[in-house]
Amino acid sequence: MRHGDAHRRFNMPKSQRRALFSNLTNALFTHEQITVTLPRAKELRTFADNMITYAKKGDLNSRRLALAFLRDNEVVSKLFSTLAERYKGRNGGYTRVLKSGLRYGDCAPMAIIELVDRDVNAKGAKDLARVAAEKAAAAEAEKTAE
Secondary structure, X not given: OOOXXXXXXXXXXXXXXXXXXXXXXXXXXXXXXXXXXXXXXXXXXXXXHHHHHHHHHOOHHHHHHHHHHHOOHHHHHHHHHHHHHHOOOOOOOOXXXXXXXXXXXXXXXXXXXXXXXXXXXXXXXXXXXXXXXXXXXXXXXXXXXX
């Protein structure tokens, strides 16, 4: 009998698996496109779709459930404001998994998982803002040194 065998175990305990998919879901909502192994991408779909469903519901309990899983206030606020509005007319299927070949080191099948109708400028926007702020601070420090 195969009762309770619905999800992949990835050879790790439940707490590690939960932390892994919490972090991957955070990365997916932050960048709106990430590259992971194919089995992880297929399993990540369920977590991401559930979080977007919580966001579309929009009540306080849904926000608390999402925050308990994601543990990041910035991601939860983006989820409940931007992503909930983007997908309010869509009934499921918020993510897309694209196969992207094999990894060089161990020949593991890789995949790109992305949000449907994603914002192309979201990928790396946080890093670009950080680099621009560092350059501005360095230029300001250089002016004060002169």
